[in-house]
Amino acid sequence: MEYTINRLAKLAGVSTRTLRYYDELGLLCPARISSNGYRVYGQKEIDLLKQILLYRELGVPLEEIKKILSSKDFDEQVALEKHLSALLSKQRQLDLLIANVEKTIKELKGEIIMNDQEKFEGFIKKQIDDNEKKYGKEIRTKYGNDKVDRANNKLMGMSKEQHSELENLTDELNETLKAAFEQGDPSSEMAQKTYELHKKWLCFYWDSYSKEAHKGVAQMYVDDPRFTQYYDKIAVGCAAFLRDVVFVFCK
Amino acid sequence: MEYTINRLAKLAGVSTRTLRYYDELGLLCPARISSNGYRVYGQKEIDLLKQILLYRELGVPLEEIKKILSSKDFDEQVALEKHLSALLSKQRQLDLLIANVEKTIKELKGEIIMNDQEKFEGFIKKQIDDNEKKYGKEIRTKYGNDKVDRANNKLMGMSKEQHSELENLTDELNETLKAAFEQGDPSSEMAQKTYELHKKWLCFYWDSYSKEAHKGVAQMYVDDPRFTQYYDKIAVGCAAFLRDVVFVFCK
DNA sequence: TATAAACCATTACGCAACGTCAATGTCAAT
DNA sequence: ATTGACATTGACGTTGCGTAATGGTTTATA
Structure with missing residues (x-):
């Protein structure tokens, strides 16, 4: 089956301008040029266009599509x-x-x-x-x-009041953590308060609490750069400090 | 909570350039400019940005987003x-x-x-x-x-009640149209009811009604495959029948 | 306290992927 | 013979930013 530019455009749901542009880029050239100068597309071009549109859909730039499709080891x-x-x-x-x-x-x-x-x-x-x-x-x-x-x-099903309570708790936790961290002792009174606040905070998210899980999370704060970054925003080393605190009181 | 341009950008997953561009367009202006000339965004701007990004995701041009969001009857x-x-x-x-x-x-x-x-x-x-x-x-x-x-x-500014009223009307119209179509006569009583419902339905969308426009739309149902498809889902030939109905009573 | 690093500003040029004329040629059907 | 649909090639316009370049401000560190 052979197609004129308009028919192919309609078939594929693109504009004729697009097809001409692809021709210009050398991305999709017609199978042949008819004697009157019209572009004629064949079966191969249809399949090619389809591949192009798939890549386009995924946000791949046209130039790159060209490279990919013309690459020798394209599978x-x-x-x-x-x-x-x-x-x-x-x-x-x-x-x-x-x-x-x-x-x-x-x-x-x-x-x-x-x-x-x-x-x-x-x-x-x-x-x-x-x-x-x-x-x-x-x-x-x-x-x-x-x-x-x-x-x-x-989190999904939290009410307004619960939500603002959580926010307050978060603020309080962060402040206490900061204060404890500045004192520097992970077994201080302030550290204990931090521990308790953190536990309370966790229970906002958890249905069941266990010391083991608490320690696991605390360790995660250090292991996972995402969390480390979060706590280290309060003060550098804070994540590690919080882990130490939790390990001190979780026993 | 207040945000600098960088923080907001990171929060929302866009570039600072984007935020400045939106400011330039008047699409999303900062809550205030700090004494040092920095942009400061507040809660309201966060919510606005979210709405903007939603529209953007759906392919709505920024200029149009601006119009929509600043429209008085935006619901x-x-x-x-x-x-x-x-x-x-x-x-x-x-x-x-x-x-x-x-x-x-x-x-x-x-x-x-x-x-x-x-x-x-x-x-x-x-x-x-x-x-x-x-x-x-x-x-x-x-x-x-x-x-x-x-x-x-x-449509945008329609209230809930209006919206559900429109839905009911749509259902009623479709049912009546179906019944009239099955009878087969575009000048029957059922057809007249269809016509009136269709007019009422149109007036949900139009500020001013004219028979000419009504006829134009009815013709469009036949000319435009999209609409034809829609009405022919009810029954094949329905689009043409509806046009006939409208042309009978629109004189 | 100096200096670097990080963050802010504006201005301005660049670009991808077409859209949109404009001017012109071709084909099919009335 | 003309009309209307469809084809061609320029060439300029548009959107939504990216990407310097240039320079002021704030914060962290030495």
């Missing part, structure tokens, strides 16, 4: 499987965004409150993708799957 | 529900694309064969993108620009 099947996983990832991302919008509607109705970070969950592609791929797995395997899930659920 | 909840349905539609689209890739892999393995049309299923964003971009424009030129704009605004 279509491998590429397709990559596409598939990329699309699945996109799907998860979209799920997050949808969840976000649903949450936002709830917030508008006054049923819940979202914190600033939550508000942008689902928008940030890289971070979440990375988070899930890089850290998500680690956390889930290392610290137990259901705990993380339940934490999420608990 | 956030209605907008969010629209977003939700748009995202769900996007999700379905993505499902199609994924199915396409899976099929393509099978084709490569020689398990099946795809025809040319199938090859592009899932690429063509008939539902959202085309709606807004391709036909949106056509409608604008063909049936008057401001009418469509006002229709959008009207």
Whole structure:
């Protein structure tokens, strides 16, 4: 089957300008030029266009698509499987965004409150993708799957009052931690208060508390750069200090 | 909580350039400018940015986002529900694309064969993108620009009750149309009821009604495959029947 | 206290991927 | 023979930023 530029455009759902542009780039040239100067596309071009559009959909620049497709060691099947996983990832991302919008509607109705970070969950592609791929797995395997899930659920269904209480608690914890850290002794009174606040804070997220899990989390603060960064914002070394505190009182 | 430009950027997963650009456009201006000339963003700006990013995600141009958000009769909840349905539609689209890739892999393995049309299923964003971009424009030129704009605004700013009223009306219209169509006579009593419901329905979208415009729209149902498809879902030939009905009673 | 590192500002040029004329040629059908 | 749909090639315009370049401010460290 041969196609004129318009027919191909309609078939593929792109504009004729796009096809001419792709021709200009050398990305998708017609099979032949008819005697009247018209572009004529054949079967091969259809398949090629399809591949191009797939890459385009995934945000790959046209120049790069050109390189990829003209590369000698291009394996279509491998590429397709990559596409598939990329699309699945996109799907998860979209799920997050949808969840976000649903949450936002709830917030508008006054049923819940979202914190600033939550508000942008689902928008940030890289971070979440990375988070899930890089850290998500680690956390889930290392610290137990259901705990993380339940934490999420608990946050989801939190009431306004609970939410502001949590915020206050967070502030108090951070202040106390800072003060204790400045004193420098992980077994001081201030450190004990920090420990208790941290425990209380954790129980906001957890359904069941255990000292073992508490220690695990504290260790995580040091092991996982994401958490280290968070606590070290208060003061450098704070993450390690908090772990020490927890290990002192968790026995 | 106040944010500097960098912090907000990190929170939202955008670049500082983007935030400055949005400021320049007047789309998202900082809450205040600090004495040293730095931009300072507050809570309100965070929520606004979120809304902006949602619209952006759905492919709405920034200028239009600005108009929408600054519009007086902007109803956030209605907008969010629209977003939700748009995202769900996007999700379905993505499902199609994924199915396409899976099929393509099978084709490569020689398990099946795809025809040319199938090859592009899932690429063509008939539902959202085309709606807004391709036909949106056509409608604008063909049936008057401001009418469509006002229709959008009207939909945007519709209250809950109005919205559900519209839904009920839509259902009633479809049912009546179906019944009239089954009788087969475009000048029957049932047809007249259909006509009146359709007029009422149109007036939900229009500020001013004219028989000419009504006829134009009815003709469009036949001319424009998108609408034809919609009405022919009720029963094949329904679009043409509705046009006939309108032409009978619009005189 | 000096100095580097980090963060802020504005201005301005650049670019990808087309959209959109404009001017013109070709084909199919009335 | 003309009309209308469809084709061609320029060439300029647009959106949404990226990316310097240049210079002031704040914070951390030596």
